[in-house]
Amino acid sequence: MSPARFLPILEWSRSYNAATFTSDLNAAVIVTIMLIPQSLAYAMLAGLPPEIGLYASILPLVAYALFGTSRTLAVGPVAVVSLMTLTAAGRVAEPGSQAFIEAAIALATLSGGILLIMGLLRLGFIANLLSHPVISGFISASGILIALGQLKGVVGYTEAGPVNLPTLAIGIPALAFLFWVRKGLKPLLMKAGLPNRLAELIARAGPIMAVAASTAAVVAFDLDAAGVRTVGAVPQALPPLGLPGFDAAIWQTLLIPALLISTIGFVESVSVAQTLAARRRQRIQPDQELIGLGAANLASAVSGAYPVTGGFARSVVNFDAGAETPAAGAFTAVGISLAALFLTPFLARLPVATLAATIIVAVLTLVDLKAPLRVWRYSRSDFSAMAATIALTLLVSVEAGVTAGVVLSLALFLWRASRPHVAVVGQVPGTEHYRNVLRHQVITHPNILTLRIDDSLTYLNTRWVEEFLIEELAEHPEVRHVILMCSAVNAIDASALESLEAINQRLADGGLQLHLTEVKGPVMDRLQDTHFLQALSGRVFLSQHQAVEALRGH
């Protein structure tokens, strides 16, 4: 329980030196260039003024640098969380209104609080409730929803008409350029003789180039007068700090959405962080990650911004660009601060179509159309949870989708947990091994019925075991001894204990004896003091073979 447990910065800052600084700074420059257009675009996607995207990319990065355990995770606004913010805040206010901004801040506050509490109470396992297929289906469906929504921006859809030609003239080339630049520019530059790092930097600046070129086009041809929507005035300032407000009714409405936002954000963030950490044989601590992301969200709320988390693409870029410590994130925060102070005047006439194109290109990488097929082939029940998630996300809402996925996964899990594998076993001839009578040629005795239970006995599955036993007894009326072989029983809960007592009593009423064999040490310790062992009509044998030897004549 050293202070470094809660402040990982105390750990990595000790070995910080000039070389680390250079690597981190390099990575920070590339991530900043990538983040400026993304943060504006995601804020827009969330229904918020563009500067709020910048605000969400300053203090949260510093907070994560202090408390987070991943050395390369790039925190900030991300597409899926922006969409979820739009949906959730849209429940209590109109996008564009001041109340909507306050709802987004409330979401950041709640998410931060939830993550922090989960971290302090070490409740990270709650995130396990989101299975891979559910997450994957949810992210893909959200990506499709976002891309479809942004198409309007690219073609200039308004209530006046479905397509605005000048917008289209900017949007389509921007989209094409951004798609091409992601893969095409870097090899071209390297072929032209540029060093790798410079080629990488220029390629990552693709979106910035699109922003600059399309803004220039608007200015040159007065395209805003021709119906091209632009970003409009953006305040030239750092985030206005202040404590977020509190409104009980709004918090109550937003609590569940905030829970979903923070859980989804956490799961996505941790899996990126773990993947990247493993490549360098580093560790991340999930419970501390909760605290790091919680602090980042609270910092976002204090900055007047909305929920943030670790971004997938951005973290990979940060990693590839050589980031070695969370300081890279803090340097990125400085970069975004400079942008907020000095770049904003140039954003007023930036066409929204360019930002929409940026979003489309970014989110389509999230869509994995092959995953449902792969899951379908492997597991029908996982597929059903995934399909429900995708269908409800697309057709109803992001919240309905992820909730349906979680509930269905859980229901299927519980259904399986309520039917443990139970086998009737017999002796493999010439050995002391006992195996399933359905799969092996084994010796059984007509007066003995042995059930091997391949799971712990819990309140969920004990009824099933009872019914299995009753059916077997109905088929074998000559049985006088029932043996429960407990070699795979790791625990017996209070409900299962009561069931065993009831089974014992019923068997005794019918003149049958109940025996246990191969009970594990910890299980036996707990049974020792109970009424069950005193009332047991039969015996507890150390081994199954001893039991059969002792009982087969009786």
Added chain:
Amino acid sequence: MSPARFLPILEWSRSYNAATFTSDLNAAVIVTIMLIPQSLAYAMLAGLPPEIGLYASILPLVAYALFGTSRTLAVGPVAVVSLMTLTAAGRVAEPGSQAFIEAAIALATLSGGILLIMGLLRLGFIANLLSHPVISGFISASGILIALGQLKGVVGYTEAGPVNLPTLAIGIPALAFLFWVRKGLKPLLMKAGLPNRLAELIARAGPIMAVAASTAAVVAFDLDAAGVRTVGAVPQALPPLGLPGFDAAIWQTLLIPALLISTIGFVESVSVAQTLAARRRQRIQPDQELIGLGAANLASAVSGAYPVTGGFARSVVNFDAGAETPAAGAFTAVGISLAALFLTPFLARLPVATLAATIIVAVLTLVDLKAPLRVWRYSRSDFSAMAATIALTLLVSVEAGVTAGVVLSLALFLWRASRPHVAVVGQVPGTEHYRNVLRHQVITHPNILTLRIDDSLTYLNTRWVEEFLIEELAEHPEVRHVILMCSAVNAIDASALESLEAINQRLADGGLQLHLTEVKGPVMDRLQDTHFLQALSGRVFLSQHQAVEALRGH
């Protein structure tokens, strides 16, 4: 899939004869005598007019006789469900009002529908979510609540004053008599030379005697004029049949309470039915029981009455009195019909205090004060769920209590399910057995790390396994081969498969190989077609020993 699967009456009616008829009729007479005061009292407890208790004891019994599988279960109004009805219907209307009666009917309709659907879809396992400690805690706490509530009736509490002496003069003797008659009267009668069956009948008629005597006292001394509350006019008629109404808003409010009522009712009913059936080596089919109880509740709704289920004490009496088939229930229905037609005029001046005393005596048998201590000794986590159920039932509401118990049990179950038992294993010298290094003296090799996973790999626990592996690897940097010993892995879900792929990839990136051993047949079949097996850096060995022999030099 014979018709008898859905209509058990087709099964048992074939062997029906004069002897069975006599036994059933005998039992029906005793149960009728017991049920008349109880049904009036429970209706009053539910905030309903007394005749509705009688209505709930006619058609529902006939419906259960047709569809139920227990030969001795006595269906009708019960204490806990009556309390739950009062709470639930009280959410939408004032007790005593017509709207309240309609809400109670809606609860019966919804409960019937829920049970029927669960039965047809074979969803009986949902009832497993109520663990024994939660049920036991809930029943005890409800019993205490009911008894405390009825004390007012016994002492004659009104807004005018806390105690009404004439009421007290009836209530206290009635209470004392009823307590005594349960155990004291039958031995006395048998000592006086009465045959067993007659003594039993007279003892069971104790509540009826209290009803008759106290009514006579009211009539003789005009006690109602002295402030003794009486039942008042009861219609002399059979239940007025009619389709229950439908109000979307009310149904929505009552859906969750109805779900709780039907689940609690089902669990209680099935456990009584199973206990009694086992004593005679009979079977009950839980999924068909859902249909039987569903039909009973719909019949209750059609009769203008409220939710019913199998009663514990009443079923035991029915069983002890010799009931052999569900026809006993139908005969009881005839008995209650006669009471509704001919006995009701005598009920107008029956003091409420007597009914309150009947309820107190009945529910106190449900309270098990030793159970919490017993559960505490055996399992702290089961106890915490039980304690939460008791505390919230007593302090907040019956619905909050049972919900808290279910949620807490489930959370604890999932928490445990998310941390499977994983052991590092080594070879027991001189054998081919591999055991936990922490518990046995075993041989290990520095280049090999073997983890035995004692559970199926699922989305809930796969992250834990990953973290366990990462920690072990950090402690053993010289390891080149990781072996997962899968002898206890019954299944690998899609999330766990992806985790295995990620683990394999990360290990390969670090120059380590991943191997599997002792994979079960069905698990291997499903892995066969996956990308995982193709990408696996190591091999799949049939036995753990083969793997160690092959890898220890490398």
